[in-house]
Amino acid sequence: MINEKNEKSTNFIKAIIDKDIESNKYNNRVHTRFPPEPNGYLHIGHAKSICLNFGIAESYPGGKCNLRFDDTNPVKEEEEYVNSIINDIKWLGFDWEDRLFFASDYFQQMYEYALELIKKNKAFVDDSSAEEIRLSRGTLTKPGIESPYRNRTVVENLDLFKKMKKGEFPDGSKVLRAKIDMASGNINMRDPVMYRILHASHHRTGNKWCIYPTYDWAHGLEDSIESITHSICTLEFEDHRPLYDWFLDQLGIYHPQQIEFARLNLNYTIMSKRKLLRLVTEKYVNGWDDPRMPTLAGFRRKGFTPESIRDFAERIGVAKSDNVVDYALLEHCLREDLNTRALRAMVVLNPLKVIIENYPEDKVEEMEAENNPEDQNAGKRIIHFSNEIYIEREDFITDPPKKWFRLSPGMEVRLKHGYYITCTNVIYDKSSGEIKELRCKYDPNSKGGWTDDGRKVKGTLHWVSAKHAIDAEIRLYDHLFLKENPEDASEGKDFIENLNPDSLQILKNAKAEPSLINAKPGQNCQFLRQGYFVADLKDFSKEKLVFNRTTGLRDTWARIVRSQDV
């Protein structure tokens, strides 16, 4: 046997860390952090970052990863989001031990660092309005103009800044700015704002503070205070790295290394928190955990497993080029995981009644069915067979196309774990002309779905005994957006235009085998020949069975039909 190496994927960030370990740059420490802002729910893009940061910590001896809420903007942040984020990361299976931190815990320390910068004459209080600052910042090609307040004395700056903190000035009347270079080609270096006045209540510090640090000022300090070694963030912060470095260098404090990677994009979905919030507030979906949402809460409710998401994160890799990953890869990871462990069951989504005329009306047989052909340890269960059953409406056709091997008049098929049946008659509804029911005969020698006479019966259908079936509601989910790139909208319109009107289809008349009454909310299962489904976390009960489709099975027949249509 060839030596099977359990090779974990590597990436450029691990390469940097490996080098740093080799040169003993951080004393052999590896310490990352995941720093969400609690202003929305986590989505699959965050999962990439979470898996990266926590995954790196796991893969180096003694590696650590902190969970740190970057809560520097009280007007956008809420405790509900803090709780959902904690819940989602735990669900993914990561552990920050006792290292749960909040940027707001460092406000006092940050304030003192700011005082220090002012004393070094590297920061000043600016009375300019937001508008004035914007106007004087210059443009991409023209340098900015220095603020008329830039040359205030250290003493005056100290006094003013302390008064800002005390609440002596109204919102927006003053800011603290770093004194760097208004002519820099990098706009972030044109005297960036460090503190703004916000008389707002913070979800953790209440009204203790009325000045709040900006991201650029705060983030490096947070990393430094926590002794982070590698501060991993997304590409758009590349331009901010010189500023990150500048603050830490001016202060002369511990200096982590910022490394940027490309965020995840998935086709058929949007990843912007702002836009996801809009879908929620404008009720295009039923909340942050709607199974159509790319949030972790949404994926969870749709039946995705944390394992499949971690596998996905591993497979997409980490690099610096803009990317749009195919949703099919995520589904592949999901199916691979669920195939081995989801228990099988039979559920007829769109029932068509079949009466087996030569089967005794009052007879019921108990048939044995395996719970999972991929796992013998999953055991077996009993299903009931009787003369009246339901099959899937689309498994019958009066005039079959080529290669069709499901039911049609005169055709014989196998009922999985049941008997062979042959269609003998089709009963139509007189008023609508629709097929009302089928009459069939069964072969008594085919019990269990097999005969020894060498007969070829290619088609196998799922079914459920009409007398024993229990009603279920099935929610079929499809892509939330019609287009691979939802942002590709016509003139003057936005992504809302591309919403898929059929992203949710509710089937209220499904017939399920009785064993499903024992399903637990959140339990994954495979409905034979249909796909993977999950008992809904919120709405499933013994009184009302509600299942969400997680994803369909690969459908070779659909592909054949498609290729024949063309």
Add this chain to the structure above:
RNA sequence: UGGGGUGUCGCCAAGUGGUAAGGCAGCGGGUUUUGGGUCCGCCAUUCGUAGGUUCGAAUCCUACCACCCCAGCCA
């Protein structure tokens, strides 16, 4: 027209001067009591383009092209 990035198969992505990994998707076939699964096979003479250096270049040099990010008191 400033600054910062990125360009390797339809989609991700290895590769770091020695002659293009892997996964997904797709295609063909075997097997199959899920048209599921599984197994086998196929799928970049070429790495944004054009020059150059070299015995040898996706990797080095030069020029050009395309795309992304930045002008919040958001993160």
